Amino acid sequence: MILFFGPAGAGKSVQGQFLGIRRGWQWVSSGNMLRATDDPEIQADLKKGLLISSEKMYRLFDAVFQKTGSEQVILDGFPRKVEQAQWLYENQSRYGYTIDLAVVIDVSEEEVIKRMSARGRADDSPEAVAERLRIYHQENEPILTFLEQKDIPIARVNGVGQIGLIHETINEEVDLVLE
DSSP states (O other), X not given: OEEEEOOTTSSHHHHHHHHHHHHTOEEEEHHHHHHHOOXXXXXXXXXXXXXXXHHHXXXXXXXXXXXXXXXXXXXXXXXXXXXXXXXXXXXHHHHTXXXXXXXXXXXXXXXXXXXXXXXXXXXXXXXHHHHHHHHHHHXXXXXXXXXXXXXXXXXXXXXXXXXXHHHHHHHHHHHHHHO
């Protein structure tokens, strides 16, 4: 399992999809799962820029992992809290996966705002973007610290530049860990 981290708009989805296609792996976006749900409570929270409860996320991912089994999976946008990272780590044997690498796509706040303004999605209001960035910065480092303590490699990648070059850098990081 490869975990992708980065603020909203950093390019996690693009890079996760590229890696999935290149390697024949399953790309799973928590954002897509949440936006696709017809649960009005989740939709309301998303519009406010709030994170969905861990318990709801575990139920969503339980269903995903039941389908994927031990197939290599790329997670985009999960975990978002230390408790979720702990759940993911503790359930490796239950679902038949191992967490091989965490990829952090680093992008400045100004670049995130620029990119998200161009997307035009309903959950990308200025207020929602500001709230998601605040939460991301507050909670991301403790997650990475937890993963480091569990000896999971972390690759930091500059997310600004040509998409293809960023992808090549990520692919090289994956090669270093898996080969």
